[in-house]
Amino acid sequence: MLTAEGLSAFSRQVWDKVLSKVKKAVVFMDDSCTECMHWNGAMASLLEAGARDLKQFSSFESGGENEPKAVFVVSTLLKGRTANIIRDIIRLSHFQYCVVFTAVSHSVHLLANDVSADLDGNPVFEQFEEKLCEWMGNMNFTAEVMHCPLLFAPVASQLVLLPAFGDLFPLLTDDLETINAKRPEKKRLGSLSDVDMHCLPRELQIQIKTLTSGLNAMFEFADVREESFALGPMSRLIAGELANHPQSKARRKSAPNKASIVFIDRTLDLTGAVGHHGDSLVEKILTVLPPLPGHRCDVQVDLLELTHLPHTPETQRILAPGCLAQPQDGAARGLWEAMLGGRQKEAVMEVRRHLVEAASKENLPIKMSMGRVTGEQLLTLARLFRSSWGVLESHCGVLQLSMATAHTLTHPELSLWDSCLAFQRLLLQCADVRCEVSVSVQICEVSVSVQICEVSVSVQM
Structure with missing residues (x-):
């Protein structure tokens, strides 16, 4: 399988x-x-x-x-x-x-x-x-x-991303108009569901064929014959291209294992991409921390707290940023899986547990505190490791994930997260109401708060 x-x-x-x-x-x-x-x-x-x-x-x-x-x-x-x-x-x-x-x-x-x-x-x-x-x-x-199908980034044991296709987006009504503009009037398409591969621009055809070729290589490795389901016009094209791939036909005849694959157009799942779900620590980390240069799936983690250097723009340029990916660190990999799959409260407690266990292993002076785990508490625990470069190196992966958590929990923009989540829920409750003035007023108020927060952050930088 x-x-x-x-x-x-x-x-x-x-x-x-x-x-x-x-x-x-x-x-x-x-x-x-x-x-x-x-x-x-x-x-x-x-x-x-x-x-x-x-x-x-x-x-x-x-x-x-x-x-x-x-x-x-x-x-x-x-x-x-x-x-x-x-x-x-x-x-x-x-x-x-x-x-x-x-x-x-x-x-x-x-x-x-x-x-x-x-x-x-x-x-x-x-x-x-x-x-x-x-x-x-x-x-x-x-x-x-x-x-060589170098397309897959295994972010976690249950999650694989394809960074090369981050710009691949489903067809929209404007795309249909562009396609029809190059066709004779009698052969113009009535809807996006009528579009086939030959109607697409050459660059888009190449993207889709490269994607399906990579998926076919993965299924060949696993000896899988897939059953494809598609939601949306672009997903239908991708599923059809995978089914018609020259090598996939032979594979499906002899592969002993079965798998179902569901293609969903991103336009049908936008709430997952832009919604404020409120209870995912990793989602908040990816939202508030700056992206790692040249990357789509990772962020920069400020590690100056783990050194004795002053926190200035000059020192930020000499110290390479940390990140979330720790593929060769077993302890960090386990912590990352817990952060990715658990609720925020459980994930934050798991971060503290890993820090405490690492500090105990190195005989560092731990001062435990009761109650809710805060970003300041995590920073205090992490600072214990700067006593020795050897200690830092031994627990570097866990410390990077811990610092990402701490900086996210103390980030000035995080206070707006709960407000956005509340507005999202309120809009869903009032979706069938024709006029809801109070919701509009609250959205305007939070927009002003966001602008003020952005100005304060830019001044600090």
């Missing part, structure tokens, strides 16, 4: 293919793949596999004179801007061996290049290998290009 362990094993297997090629190499990786690696072992896994360095996928980066090998890991097609960046990096370097991993399958490259799918081998990848040798300046140098 496609269990939580199976999902993690699939993700590890995918990255093992990359790790097998990074020995003595400089690795260049785009943001989407970096975020997936962030939840799959982070940079430590690359260094343990023998990589010399990890650099941003940018035309302004390059390898050193004594670095003859490069590995490029991208989530996009090997054409256009992606190809240009690879070319620029190679021409600024002295590489003799280049390996390129792309999350886009060869069949999708054929579609993007208007090449027949009946050709033998991987002609698009083979042509790009020749370009790599040309850019390195010697056709006898070594170049490899291969597909």
Whole structure:
């Protein structure tokens, strides 16, 4: 079956293919793949596999004179801007061996290049290998290009995200008008339910085919034959594309395990994305803390409280921020699972319990307090660990999650959360009332409070 362990094993297997090629190499990786690696072992896994360095996928980066090998890991097609960046990096370097991993399958490259799918081998990848040798300046140098579905970020045992598709959004009425504008009047579509894959722009077709190719690879690994259900026009297209995937037809005939997959358009589930549910600690952390640069699923955690440095803008720039992802720390991983799945009160108490256990293990002077757990109490416990860098290193994962919790509970904007939750519930209760002046007045009042809070926060910064 496609269990939580199976999902993690699939993700590890995918990255093992990359790790097998990074020995003595400089690795260049785009943001989407970096975020997936962030939840799959982070940079430590690359260094343990023998990589010399990890650099941003940018035309302004390059390898050193004594670095003859490069590995490029991208989530996009090997054409256009992606190809240009690879070319620029190679021409600024002295590489003799280049390996390129792309999350886009060869069949999708054929579609993007208007090449027949009946050709033998991987002609698009083979042509790009020749370009790599040309850019390195010697056709006898070594170049490899291969597909690897580097799309999955296992945020938790029961939750996998796909950062590369964060911008993929369901079709709207305006999109139907755009599609019809390019069609003859007699062949114009009446509704979004009439749209098929061939009506979509080429870029959107490539996104959907890349998504379904990655899902098919995951199901192949788990020997699963899926039964798909779709809610919404975009979900219907994705489910249909998965069902018609050339490799999925053979898989469904022989796979011994069964699974159901439900596709839901985000326009039908917006309350889950923007609602103030009020009882999820992780939801509040993701809302109030600043995002980690280049990431969609993680935040920056200020760790200056764990040092003896003064809290100034200058010191903030010298200390790298913490984060929520701690894939190689067993204790932190367990705490993260509890924070993600439990109610806020239970999650905060679990954070305190982990801090107390870690402090007791290190014989630190603990001063327990009764009553409700507050952010200030968590900060006081966390400050005990700054007595030793060795102690900090041993419990770094738990401390990062604890500091994220503490800073969220003490954040100035958190007081507005309960107000927003109350208004949301009030609006739901009054949804069938034609005129409810009191609700409108309260919303206006909280809007003013939000503006005042934003001004005060900007002044403090």
